[in-house]
Amino acid sequence: MLDFLQTLSDGVLFGAIYALIGIGFTLVFGVMHKINMAYAAASVGGAYAGLLVLKAVAAAPAWMVFFGAFLAGGMLGWLVYVTCFHFIPLSSPLAPLMSTVGMLLLIDEVIVHLTAGMPQNYPAMFDDVMLRFGEFTLRGDLLLVFGISVLAMIGLLALLYRSRLGLATRAVAQQPIAAQLCGIRVTRVNALTFVIAGLLGGLAGALIGASVGALSPLLTTPLTVKGLVVTVIGGLGSIPGAIVAGLLVGGFENLFQQFRGVTERDMYVMLLLFAFLVFRPGGLFPAKS
């Protein structure tokens, strides 16, 4: 029983990472109704860029590196916007998708070139903190990631529902033409959406690097796949959905691994997705139409 609880809690806590990536995917989808396939790659790229802080300031504390990743993520987000969404007419749905795939490949390749493909040690905060309740343990650093996800969610929801930018963003998401007629600069809103998602992504990448202990280009593909799965399960466009779905997927994934082994684990995660698609296609928090 304890084993089960421990597995579940380990998985759920790790799911906070998926939650952060899911938030980014769902934010872009919610506003522009497009998938940004390069999001996880840009997040990891931001995390790598954060390591440059260590080059500038020797023995910089972890939070500085995270902040560097945060900023770099925002810049990469803007870059992805410009290369994939700004010039391509939004009426052709396939072109932006393929373009983001191109950016994913490009960002991955740049990372490999600059680091010769070698895993990079990543600084962490609270990685030696383990809360113990008898035999039961909780990773301190993952609790931090979870805390940040919740803060990010609150911050984003506040932004979306309490600020002018948020109002403009929601207007563009619902009725881009009407929004333009009201004087809202659609391109500016879209660009800002990407920047904000990118900022969050950079931070997510840094936290992932910190939780895993090392950054590697190997992270990109599984994060992209899991991020997309989480986004769909949570409900496309729903930020709270992404968080709950992230934790859910994290927990189930670990349980599947415990009971069926690591080679079959991901098959069951896919089955979980299909179960949602069959029984609740809108996801946990379906978008109100």
Add this chain to the structure above:
Amino acid sequence: MDFYFGLAQTVGIHTLLGLSAYIVLLTGQVSLAQAAFFAIGAYSAGMLTVLAGWHVVPALGVGSMLGAVTACAVGFPALRVKGLMLVVATLAFGEGVRLFFFNFDYQVAKGGIRVGPLGGEGFRQIRFFQEHGWTTGEVMLFIWVFVIAVMALLWWFDRSRYGAVLRSVGEDEVAAQSVGINLTAVKVSAMTVGGAIAGVGGGLYAHYTTHIEHANFNVLLATFAIAYPIVGGLRTVFGTLTAVIFVQAFLIEGLRFLGDWRNLLFGALIVLAMNLRPHGLFGRHGA
């Protein structure tokens, strides 16, 4: 000369992969599952020639049929899922199939050693072509017979009512339904044909690389499958062929002299192509 024949083989097989996604894209469905049907074709055709001693042609037929059957089975639930959710669903299906093969063991003793797929280690020694003395040129011609047949079939579809029906569903489902087109039949049939094409492609792939493993049929291959028709444009099958030649012959082999820069150019050129020609190199139908 061998090298050029080998390159033509690669182009041929990738064209089949691209065409399997092309026909599905015509109906407006973005399917990342084509690599899965490709895998099914590869493993089944391989197993038939290696374990059961079949000739490669009937083995390819079975591979194609299994690809078609699986695609048909996927086609029905795919109807319920629209747009980008379909992308994720087909991606998940593709990963599921890959993981199935990761866990799939079926070995038989043949002449003192065990042959057949062995889970994570893959399926080695699919040497039908070499064992029967086929030269590189002969294999190339063999592959291209299939490619030309499929291209001719799809080109003929485009000239016939079926093609118009497919594209009308892709353009506007509501309008198509309102003129009495059966959306289910159209979308599932396109998926099935796509699965059949991918099955043949996969079977050929297994025999030309002689060794297949689950990792060959990953997200990247699934992405390539849709990349070819998107970059080439949906107006004509030649778009997909051109895109395959552009990627495999020009980018991968032709730019070898650029050394390290080749990989960077890859992603950059895709981004550039999409920005300059959002509807693909050949454009889209009617545009």
Add this chain to the structure above:
Amino acid sequence: MKKIAIAVAVALAAGSAYAQEKTVKIAGFGAKSGVVRSFGVNSEAAMIAAADVINNQGGVKLADGSKAKIAVEFYDDRCTAEEGISIIRRIYGTDAVVAVGPTCSNVAEPLFGILQKKVDDKGDSGLQMPVFTDVAIKIGLARISEWAFRNVPNETTMYSSLFYWLKTKYPDVQSVYGGVEEDFAHSRASWYAVMKDRAEANGYKVIGNSKWLVNDTNFSTQVREIKHANADIVAISAHPFTTCGVLKEMQRQGVKPKLLVGLTSSSSLETLQGCAKQAEGIIIPTSFAPVTKEGKAAAETTAKFKGAADLHSMAAWENIFILKQVMESEGISADKSQLQADRRKVRDGLAKLKQTQGLLGVTRRTEDREADKPYLFVQAKGGSWVVLHNPL
């Protein structure tokens, strides 16, 4: 006018004298992309460095007594089977007499599969090109074709020796528990077919093993299994990224086995770059460390060509020297019209070899075209690899 004619004649004569300098082309190929990029970069550097040394000493002696310089051309196969096959066909179409590579075992297997299986089998249309592998290490691959040869360490021998030595040095250490990267051909085979087997053969009790995948990031369940097993030795058959992930999780959960054993190819810079602190004390058998005079010289020369010396790249270095020896003993012509005959001679020469000179000592060549290389055990100490025990 006459002066110009003489100048032209001299230039032509000089030109043709220059053109008469023969070259023997050796093609290298391996992964210069993705996470395994450093392997290709280092192998290329080692090959060019070795060729440079040989050329400075005059070059290779041909059958007709003249000397030829070695020219190395390296191709990037991006660790994919299709490109590897395309490259070997491309190499076949050039005037290279032999190919050295590949890096990845998942490229080697299909690539060897398209080579002619048995020499002189007229019914087999497989490619007739000798391939001499420097890095791809998955067990038993050279058996696939008589044109395939490898100069990679024999993991069975090394781990057998390691476990034997550990048993004699630490007699109270009894049990082993493994950690395996299941979805990567090399690491998977190395646990089940090598480490587990050899540990049991040397009297250890193998309690079991935990599994993960090559790009996994959460090892809490597996490390808990390791903790419960409470084995004296934890053997990790995985590449640097997941090895580091597991080691960091072990630190977090307070799992401290008496001894840590790692996978051959993880005895590289990558592991130390990723987790030097947590990897402290891990013991890995390897077929190269700069402990001999030749080894140090090879490492220095390779560094001049911007490559790092490790067990993989130094195998490439050794390969060039072995090929020079084979080419001289078989007497190749370096003449384009005799290209296929030259390739056959190189293959036959490699097949005849009973032993070769390696950087650590004499390497025995086996019947199935593999190598039995001398080895030593290294340990991660203070951020670098230190020789723990040299059985030579």
